[in-house]
Structure formats: C-alpha cells, structure tokens
Amino acid sequence: MFEYRTFLNSDIASLLEIWKNQHPDSCWHQPLSVSLLEQAVLSKTYFRNYELFLAFTQEKQPVGFCHLFSQMVEADPAFGTTQGMICNLMVVPPYTEEATSGLLEKAGDYLAQKGVTTIQLGESKECSPYYGGLGGANQAVGFRQAHRTFVSAVEKSGYLPKKEYVIMDLDIEQFRPPFSRQLVQLRRQFQMVLAELTPAKNWWHATSQKNHHHWTFQLIDQRQQVHGQAKVCCFDPLGDGGFTRTVMLEDISITETSRKQGLGRLLLFEFIRFLQEQRLYFELELILEKSNTLAHEFFLALGFQKRDERVLFGKKLSSS
Numbered sequence: 001m002f003e004y005r006t007f008l009n010s011d012i013a014s015l016l017e018i019w020k021n022q023h024p025d026s027c028w029h030q031p032l033s034v035s036l037l038e039q040a041v042l043s044k045t046y047f048r049n050y051e052l053f054l055a056f057t058q059e060k061q062p063v064g065f066c067h068l069f070s071q072m073v074e075a076d077p078a079f080g081t082t083q084g085m086i087c088n089l090m091v092v093p094p095y096t097e098e099a100t101s102g103l104l105e106k107a108g109d110y111l112a113q114k115g116v117t118t119i120q121l122g123e124s125k126e127c128s129p130y131y132g133g134l135g136g137a138n139q140a141v142g143f144r145q146a147h148r149t150f151v152s153a154v155e156k157s158g159y160l161p162k163k164e165y166v167i168m169d170l171d172i173e174q175f176r177p178p179f180s181r182q183l184v185q186l187r188r189q190f191q192m193v194l195a196e197l198t199p200a201k202n203w204w205h206a207t208s209q210k211n212h213h214h215w216t217f218q219l220i221d222q223r224q225q226v227h228g229q230a231k232v233c234c235f236d237p238l239g240d241g242g243f244t245r246t247v248m249l250e251d252i253s254i255t256e257t258s259r260k261q262g263l264g265r266l267l268l269f270e271f272i273r274f275l276q277e278q279r280l281y282f283e284l285e286l287i288l289e290k291s292n293t294l295a296h297e298f299f300l301a302l303g304f305q306k307r308d309e310r311v312l313f314g315k316k317l318s319s320s
Helices: 011-020 033-043 098-111 150-154 182-189 203-208 263-278 294-301
Strands: 003-008 051-059 062-069 083-091 116-121 160-171 190-198 212-221 226-235 247-254 283-289 305-316
Touching: 003 098, 003 182, 011 033, 011 051, 011 062, 011 083, 033 150, 051 098, 051 247, 051 305, 062 098, 083 098, 098 116, 098 150, 150 305, 160 247, 182 263, 190 263, 212 263, 247 263, 283 294
Parallel strands: 083 116, 247 283
Antiparallel strands: 003 051, 051 062, 062 083, 116 305, 160 283, 160 305, 190 212, 212 226, 226 247
C-alpha cells in the first residue's frame, strides 16, 4: 500500500531521490539538482503544487511522482478545455506496476474534476510545459518504448498508444555531404537565407521555452523567389549532464512546383554547412512519426542515425 499526496516545498529531496533511482530504461538520463529542478519546473509561472502528486511507502520512502498540466488550452487554443496532460510519470522499481496504477488513478480523478475528458500521457512537440531538455533531447516526447515494465503498467491502467515516434540525430561536425554534380549546379542557382527569428506564439511559449530559439531559413533563386523553407529550433541544454547544444529540425518543405529536383537535399546540406561554420551547435535532431517510413528512408540515406523510439499515450475518461 502507498500513501499519495500533492507536492510540498519540503518534497524537493524526495523528487530528486525518485529521479536518481529511476529505471535504467527511462529516458530521463539528465542528472537532476535542486537548481535545475527549480529552473525547469518549479519556477514556471504556471506551476501548481496541487498538480504534482507523489507516492510514498508506509515507511515514508518516496517511490514515484506524477506531474499534471490542466491548462493545455493556454499553450494552444486548439487543445480546448477538455484535454489535459500528464507531463511526467516516474516510478522507482520494483514498485512500477502498483505505484503507476495508483498515481494514474489520482491523476484521472483530479483532471476529471477539472472538466477534462481526454488525457494525454507524455509531453509532445506541440506542448512541452516542463521537461523539455531534461532528457537531453530538444523536446520531451512521450516515453521510451524500451521501458517495457512501464509501458505494460500504463496499458493496464487503460492508457493506449496514441502516437509513436522515432528520434534521429546527426553529428554536425562529422558530417560531409556527398559530392554531386547536381548539387554543384543547384548551388549556382539557389541560395539559403535566414528569413526570420521566429517570435514566440504567445506568452505561454515564451515562458515555457526560454532556452529555445526558433529560426526559419528559406531557399531562394536569383529572382528572390522562395522555393522551400526549413524551420528549426536551437536548444541550449539545461544543466551539466554532458548533453550537447542541439538544433531540432522541426519542418522542411519544398514548394509543390519545385519538388523532385534535389532542392530538399540542397536546403538541408546548406543548413548543415551554416551550422558547421557557426560552430555553436553540434547535433542535429529530428522527431518523426513512426508511420512516416518515406521520411525515415530519406534522412537515413543522408546520414542520420536512429537514436530512440518513443510512445505517447492517451485515455478517454468515462462521462459518468
């Protein structure tokens, strides 16, 4: 049996102990300190202590926590007021199954009282309130599929896989584009320019992504006509966990009339060359839906490596 309650200021040491003793298959490998916890989580203007639940044994040993976010509509109105999120769920082995079930039950009861009818388990690219960067990656996306005991415990509580992702990365310093006569000719006709430093969508994004910088690059011809663009997010890692400064490729697109000419490869190679010249960021990262096999093949052929697989869960609450 476990005791459950919401977060108190005196529980900081308990959160650090849970984090330190997490399962080795978890995705949260960043060492967590008091200052880092304060910076990433507790100091956020929208942090609510009553949305952070902890589980303890009868001997007062901390065994898990579950962090909720009921204001997804503030991140993007498209979420609506009936969607809530469990940002993070961490349980110390060997208590995974029982404590996970109890924490998810507490989370569901609380969110139901807030009018939530659909729960997303795991932060996503679209909404990452607290834990982006604490796993080393640019974004906190779901949970590792390799963490089998956790996945099994979550599914037993009625949560089903909602989306599956593949995380890929590329070592910017080591990358060398293949020689191609086509690329040489294309470079004479097109150039890449920094179009804008993309401002935050709203106050919520400005607050939640203070260590993120969004850029948009365009591929233009000699008449200044745009033929494609790449949207990226530059990420300054949190803490001192040994993670490198990374750039996330959020989107790359070529105009419909300019496709199948090698411009996508050109834009990507030119962007990587720009990063190599700047020497500010050393890893290029992207997150793809697992079902997008064509994109997997495209980026693997360019030298990207598959680093991890993640899963995002969802659950609909009963109306009764």
